[in-house]
Amino acid sequence: MRIYLIGAGVIARTHAAAAAKLPEPAELRVADPNPAALASFREAYPEAAAYDDAAKMLASEAARDDDIVIVATPPFLHLDGVRLAFDSGRHALCEKPLAMNVEEAEEMERLAAERGLLLGCCAVRYKGMLHNEAVKRVVQSGVLGEIYHVTFVNKWERSRAGIEYQPQSRWFLYRARSGGGIAMDWGPYDISTLVDVLSPSSIDIAAAWTAKPETAADPTDVVYDVEHHIGAFLSFRREGVRAVAVHYERGTCTHGQEAFIGEIEGTKGAVRWTPYDSRQPVVLRTDRDGKVVEEVVDPGERGPFTVMDLPLVHFFNHIRGLPSLANVNGRAVDHYRFIRSLYDCAETGERRTIDIEGA
Ligand SMILES: NC(=O)c1ccc[n+]([C@@H]2O[C@H](COP(=O)([O-])OP(=O)(O)OC[C@H]3O[C@@H](n4cnc5c(N)ncnc54)[C@H](O)[C@@H]3O)[C@@H](O)[C@H]2O)c1
Incomplete structure (x- = not known):
C-alpha cells in the first residue's frame, strides 16, 4: 500500500501516523512546495520520499490499483489535488471541507465516476468513535x-x-x-x-x-x-x-x-x-x-485507532472491501x-x- 500526501502541514502528520497503524505496511510519499514544511515533516517521517511538487511526485512511478492520495492542503487547493490524484489513476482521500463550493465538489464526483476511482472525504473523522x-x-x-x-x-x-x-x-x-x-x-x-x-x-x-x-x-x-x-x-x-x-x-x-x-x-x-x-x-x-x-x-x-487515524482507516477498509464508515x-x-x-x-x-x- 502506498500513501501519497499532498501537503506536509499539521494534518499531513496525523495521516502519516495513521498510515503506520494500517494492518499492512504503507510506504509514504509527500509533496509540499514549502521547503520548511517539507523539512520539518521529514524530521518526523525520514522514511517518506519527499517532493517539492505534487505532480512530480505522482508522475514518479506507475499507479497501482490501491494507491491512496491524501489531499492535505488548504481548501482552495483541494480540487487541484483531487484532480492530480485522479489524473494519475489513484484514489483520492480529501481533507475537509471537501471543496470551496458545490460546483467543485460535483466536478470531483464527476471525475471519480469517469475514471472509476474513489473520492473520500476526511469529514468522517468522528465516525466510529x-x-x-x-x-x-x-x-x-x-x-x-x-x-x-x-x-x-x-x-x-x-x-x-x-x-x-x-x-x-x-x-x-x-x-x-x-x-x-x-x-x-x-x-x-x-x-x-x-x-x-x-x-x-x-x-x-x-x-x-x-x-x-x-x-x-x-x-x-x-x-x-x-x-x-x-x-x-x-x-x-x-x-x-x-x-x-x-x-x-x-x-x-x-x-x-x-x-x-x-x-x-x-x-x-x-x-x-x-x-x-x-x-x-x-x-x-x-x-x-x-x-x-x-x-x-x-x-x-x-x-488502537484515534480519531485522527479514522479517515484513512475507513478509506483503506473501503478500498479493501471491508466493512467501512x-x-x-x-x-x-x-x-x-x-x-x-x-x-x-x-x-x-x-x-x-x-x-x-x-x-
Ligand atoms: N490542523 C488541523 O487540526 C486540521 C484538522 C482536520 C482537518 N484539517 C484540514 O486539513 C487541511 C490542511 O490543514 P492544515 O492544518 O494541515 O494546514 P497547514 O497550514 O498546516 O498545512 C497546509 C500545507 O499545504 C502546503 N501546500 C500549499 N500549497 C501546496 C501545493 N500546491 N502542493 C502541496 N502542498 C501545498 C503548505 O505549504 C502547508 O505546508 C485543511 O483542509 C484543514 O481544514 C486540519
Whole structure:
C-alpha cells in the first residue's frame, strides 16, 4: 500500500501516523512546495520520499490499483489535488471541507465516476468513535420510542482556527482560501456524525444563521472575513418514520456560555452524550414507575485507532472491501452540499432540502 500526501502541514502528520497503524505496511510519499514544511515533516517521517511538487511526485512511478492520495492542503487547493490524484489513476482521500463550493465538489464526483476511482472525504473523522457507536446502538434498539427531537450544540468560547488554534495557519480566516469559517471547519464533522446516528434520507434546513463574534484578539493585519458561530433548525426525514427536529449549533467563538451537548429525545427515553469527547459518559434516561431512571451505557473497549487515524482507516477498509464508515463519491458530495446549503439558507432566508445518498 502506498500513501501519497499532498501537503506536509499539521494534518499531513496525523495521516502519516495513521498510515503506520494500517494492518499492512504503507510506504509514504509527500509533496509540499514549502521547503520548511517539507523539512520539518521529514524530521518526523525520514522514511517518506519527499517532493517539492505534487505532480512530480505522482508522475514518479506507475499507479497501482490501491494507491491512496491524501489531499492535505488548504481548501482552495483541494480540487487541484483531487484532480492530480485522479489524473494519475489513484484514489483520492480529501481533507475537509471537501471543496470551496458545490460546483467543485460535483466536478470531483464527476471525475471519480469517469475514471472509476474513489473520492473520500476526511469529514468522517468522528465516525466510529466508541461513544458515538454506543449512541447509535441505543437509537437502533428502539428503547427511545419515537424519536422527535435532537439537540446538537457544540461551542467553545475561544477556539478559532487561525487565531487561538493553529495561529500560524492564517488561511483559515480568509474565505477565498478556506471557503468559509466554522461551517466549513467543523460543519463537515457535525453532519457526518448526525447522519451516521440518525440515518435520514433527506434533511430540510428550515432556518439558519451565521455570526462573527468580535474580540480584542481579532487580527487586523490579515483578511479575516469568515464566521465563527452558526446555527440551524433542521428536520431529518426518512420514509415511514416521524421527521426528527434538530437544533444545531456550532461555534469556536461566543460571548455566551460554552456548551457541548448531544441529546436525542424520544417518546420513551432520551440519550445524552458529549459528541466529540469520548471521556464523557453516554447516559440513557428512561422512565420506571413514573420516575426518571438514568443508566450509563457501556461504550466497549477502546481500539488502537484515534480519531485522527479514522479517515484513512475507513478509506483503506473501503478500498479493501471491508466493512467501512467511509463516505465516498456521491455521499461525500451530499454531505458537502448540506454545508453550503446552510450558508445559502442563512443568506437568503429560504428553506433548503438536501437528499442524502445511501443513508
Ligand atoms: N490542523 C488541523 O487540526 C486540521 C484538522 C482536520 C482537518 N484539517 C484540514 O486539513 C487541511 C490542511 O490543514 P492544515 O492544518 O494541515 O494546514 P497547514 O497550514 O498546516 O498545512 C497546509 C500545507 O499545504 C502546503 N501546500 C500549499 N500549497 C501546496 C501545493 N500546491 N502542493 C502541496 N502542498 C501545498 C503548505 O505549504 C502547508 O505546508 C485543511 O483542509 C484543514 O481544514 C486540519
